Amino acid sequence: MTEAKKPGREPGKITKIPMENRRKTYAEVSHGFSAEEALKEARRCIQCKNATCINGCPAGIDVKEFILRIKNEDFRGAIAEIKGHNTLPGVCGRVCPQEDQCQKACVFNKKGEPIQIGYLERFVADWELAQAPAPPAINGRARGGKVAVIGAGPAGLTCAADLAKEGYDVHLFEALHKAGGVLIYGIPEFRLPKDIVAAEVRYVQSLGVTLRTDFVAGKTRTLDGLRREGFKAFFIGVGAGLPRRLNVPGENLNGIYSANEFLTRINLMKGYRFPEYDTPVNAGKRVGVFGAGNVALDSARSALRLGAEEVSIIYRRTRQEMPARAEEIENAEEEGIKFVLLTSPKEFLSDDSGNVRGAVCLKNRLGDPDASGRRSPAVIPGSEFTVEMDTAIVAVGTSANPLLLSTVQGLELGRGGYIKVNKNFQTSLPDVFAGGDIVSGSATVISAIQQAKAAAKEIAKFLAADAVLDQGIA
Ligand code: FAD
Numbered sequence: 001m002t003e004a005k006k007p008g009r010e011p012g013k014i015t016k017i018p019m020e021n022r023r024k025t026y027a028e029v030s031h032g033f034s035a036e037e038a039l040k041e042a043r044r045c046i047q048c049k050n051a052t053c054i055n056g057c058p059a060g061i062d063v064k065e066f067i068l069r070i071k072n073e074d075f076r077g078a079i080a081e082i083k084g085h086n087t088l089p090g091v092c093g094r095v096c097p098q099e100d101q102c103q104k105a106c107v108f109n110k111k112g113e114p115i116q117i118g119y120l121e122r123f124v125a126d127w128e129l130a131q132a133p134a135p136p137a138i139n140g141r142a143r144g145g146k147v148a149v150i151g152a153g154p155a156g157l158t159c160a161a162d163l164a165k166e167g168y169d170v171h172l173f174e175a176l177h178k179a180g181g182v183l184i185y186g187i188p189e190f191r192l193p194k195d196i197v198a199a200e201v202r203y204v205q206s207l208g209v210t211l212r213t214d215f216v217a218g219k220t221r222t223l224d225g226l227r228r229e230g231f232k233a234f235f236i237g238v239g240a241g242l243p244r245r246l247n248v249p250g251e252n253l254n255g256i257y258s259a260n261e262f263l264t265r266i267n268l269m270k271g272y273r274f275p276e277y278d279t280p281v282n283a284g285k286r287v288g289v290f291g292a293g294n295v296a297l298d299s300a301r302s303a304l305r306l307g308a309e310e311v312s313i314i315y316r317r318t319r320q321e322m323p324a325r326a327e328e329i330e331n332a333e334e335e336g337i338k339f340v341l342l343t344s345p346k347e348f349l350s351d352d353s354g355n356v357r358g359a360v361c362l363k364n365r366l367g368d369p370d371a372s373g374r375r376s377p378a379v380i381p382g383s384e385f386t387v388e389m390d391t392a393i394v395a396v397g398t399s400a401n402p403l404l405l406s407t408v409q410g411l412e413l414g415r416g417g418y419i420k421v422n423k424n425f426q427t428s429l430p431d432v433f434a435g436g437d438i439v440s441g442s443a444t445v446i447s448a449i450q451q452a453k454a455a456a457k458e459i460a461k462f463l464a465a466d467a468v469l470d471q472g473i474a
């Protein structure tokens, strides 16, 4: 019998809201671990000498150590260990693609179920939330440099927190009325409760970061304006929120949304609580969602909860290539979302009033792998068929929003309008650094965090050099 199969060594079981209730509620689907379950799961970890899970975490969390602390019932120590590396543990425990990261690297993959690292991270983050918060760990003495961080998504929050911990005077500017970026306006409540995001934003503020919302950099104030106010360094983490289109005929018909608009109305403007909140969102009866990433699945599952009778994910590749988190694909299937695979849209069809009534689609076959390593789809001529729908949601990616970038003179942009940076996340302007989706294109929360952490280190070096220079001149 293998280690994983010994009595008492079975992987922890996650309980979820029963299927019959899921369509009626926006409450978080998965219940997470109780203390007892977390202890049981942590005790399954064999504390490998060469703990490969650590290399699997892009934020560099010492996974082995934090699990050891849970094992020893030192939950406070476990969360402190995580927060030394990651400012957003309640978020990451819920939304990271663990199956491709830390859990993929766990040795138990070879002989059973990997340790459920994400659920353990979520457990200690939630445990801390229920306690009196520990005093924030600030390493550095107060330093002179004033830093402007633009955009309060995962990248901006992380960069701001890391610099504040080092003693810098950090101001975080956010265009919307709430901080959190996609965590607030994109990912739905049933996957990531907004009070978890709000608590992690409060933690960043508790480190001394000054948050200013309703501030659209480039419009409310330009970068030059902020320079004149004494800011010595900048981090741009404005994400990539401009929706991409399918570019097929009929895309302007009524009833066709970008996923971005659909989810923002539901999440940020609380459309799911209409009429309590004045944001009606009509999901229709038959919904077609184009795309198969997290955004597409979030849109499909939100439409279901708004009362749609039939929701289909229409995707050009197979299930194997779907980029969404494995757990969410499983949840979507359980909830009755249909998957129309190997299918591309050709055109939308209109009723007499200009509303969408369906999409003519084509079947695909998979060819050779493309640059992403995934097999590329090729349309099969003459394979047209119609998918009926009264609502279509387009979730095929986003691109860079030029609003701020077009106002910054000398800022070099690369392909797709994303900001060009060197290996230190420094842009063509020496005092301006950038990270997250605005550099990499739409990616993941943890990749935004990873880049922001690296940028924060470089900004600290830049400010230290600047301070020496100032002293020399004085
Ligand atoms: P963002 O989160 O986009 O934050 C950028 C912030 O900058 C926003 O708050 C924006 O309002 C602000 N801003 C923009 N312009 C300005 C300006 N001019 N002035 C001031 N502020 C400005 N990733 C995962 O890892 N797991 C998931 O399960 C997952 N699900 C997702 C579901 C959805 C619906 C979406 C849309 C994305 C999902 N992602 C997921 C991707 C992930 O959320 C992003 O990769 C991540 O949020 C990028 O972080 P960021 O800080 O670079 O940008």
Ligand code: SF4
Pocket (backbone or CB within 6 Å): 044, 045, 046, 047, 048, 051, 052, 053, 054, 063, 064, 067, 105, 106, 107, 108, 115, 117
């Ligand atoms: Fe524990 Fe798996 Fe990491 Fe080994 S690889 S220390 S078993 S979580």
